[in-house]
Amino acid sequence: MNDCIVVIPTYNELENVEAIIRKVFSLSHPFDLLIIDDGSPDGTAGVVKDLMKEYPGLHLVERKGKLGLGTAYIHGFKWALEKGYNYIFEMDADFSHPPEDLVRLYNACANEGHDVAVGSRYITGVNVVNWPINRVLMSYFAGYYVRMITGMPIMDPTAGFICYTAKVLNTINLDNIRFIGYAFQIEMKFNSWKYGFSITEVPIIFTDRTKGASKMSKGIFKEAIFGVITLKINSYFKRYIPKHSTQKLPASS
Numbered sequence: 001m002n003d004c005i006v007v008i009p010t011y012n013e014l015e016n017v018e019a020i021i022r023k024v025f026s027l028s029h030p031f032d033l034l035i036i037d038d039g040s041p042d043g044t045a046g047v048v049k050d051l052m053k054e055y056p057g058l059h060l061v062e063r064k065g066k067l068g069l070g071t072a073y074i075h076g077f078k079w080a081l082e083k084g085y086n087y088i089f090e091m092d093a094d095f096s097h098p099p100e101d102l103v104r105l106y107n108a109c110a111n112e113g114h115d116v117a118v119g120s121r122y123i124t125g126v127n128v129v130n131w132p133i134n135r136v137l138m139s140y141f142a143g144y145y146v147r148m149i150t151g152m153p154i155m156d157p158t159a160g161f162i163c164y165t166a167k168v169l170n171t172i173n174l175d176n177i178r179f180i181g182y183a184f185q186i187e188m189k190f191n192s193w194k195y196g197f198s199i200t201e202v203p204i205i206f207t208d209r210t211k212g213a214s215k216m217s218k219g220i221f222k223e224a225i226f227g228v229i230t231l232k233i234n235s236y237f238k239r240y241i242p243k244h245s246t247q248k249l250p251a252s253s
């Protein structure tokens with residue numbers, strides 16, 4: 001077993017899943033890989049099962065229906081913590097996050113001593129390729145909005161390409177993460193920051209997917225707008241005292 005595992009949530013990623021798996025296992029640093037598939041009707045999980053015969057470090061959790069990106073990651077994080085991984089990564093299946101940069105995120109934590117490394121689109125200008133201008137603007141100003149409301153000094157708080165050390169995931173209470181979409185990404189970083197962990201941003205170039213479709217909806221976007229305010233208000237009533245917790249997977253897993 002490696003000390004690093006990449007968690008990739010999938011829903012209808014038949015066109016991307018084999019290529020992303022092969023790419024992760026070809027990188028210069030060894031990573032294990034966990035796919036959390038939500039019963040994709042297009043048969044994504046079947047492809048993963050076939051590849052598991054070829055790659056012993058490839059794992060699959062199948063859930064029964066589309067339960068959202070946030071809950072998929074929480075499930076994957078708990079799975080990874082139970083197995084004892086030290087560096088746990090978030091990445092999309094669609095190549096919008098350059099898989100080679102997993103190694104840079106790892107170095108930022110393992111060699112530079114940060115607790116969280118965020119693959120950031122906005123730390124050196126705007127590094128987004130092939131997104132429509134309205135989506136770039138929305139994403140960029142979402143970052144500004146989050147910084148203004150929460151005070152969290154992160155240029156790309158909705159980013160979904162991240163390395164978390166096990167220490168962070170064991171400390172922030174994963175059972176209390178309440179959001180499922182963009183707000184999930186903000187909430188995870190906000191809690192890490194409030195607990196005093198060191199978060200660094202590593203510049204990456206985000207390229208919109210060329211295969212398959214985005215699963216994000218207007219509801220998920222609204223969740224982020226109101227979610228940020230909720231996070232800030234709740235933080236006044238919460239005490240962020242680091243405490244090591246052993247968190248269990250739900251009985252159904």
Ligand SMILES: Nc1nc2c(ncn2[C@@H]2O[C@H](COP(=O)(O)OP(=O)(O)O[C@H]3O[C@H](CO)[C@@H](O)[C@H](O)[C@@H]3O)[C@@H](O)[C@H]2O)c(=O)[nH]1
Nearest residue numbers: 009010011036038067068069072092093158160214215216
């Ligand atoms: N298991 C599971 N996976 C899901 C679900 N919804 C989406 N996914 C998977 O989650 C990944 C991201 O989904 P996309 O639909 O491609 O998201 P996006 O709109 O491009 O959003 C990305 O960028 C946002 C910031 O701009 C990020 O906030 C977000 O987390 C994600 O990385 C893909 O691998 C997709 O298959 C779900 O309900 N369940």
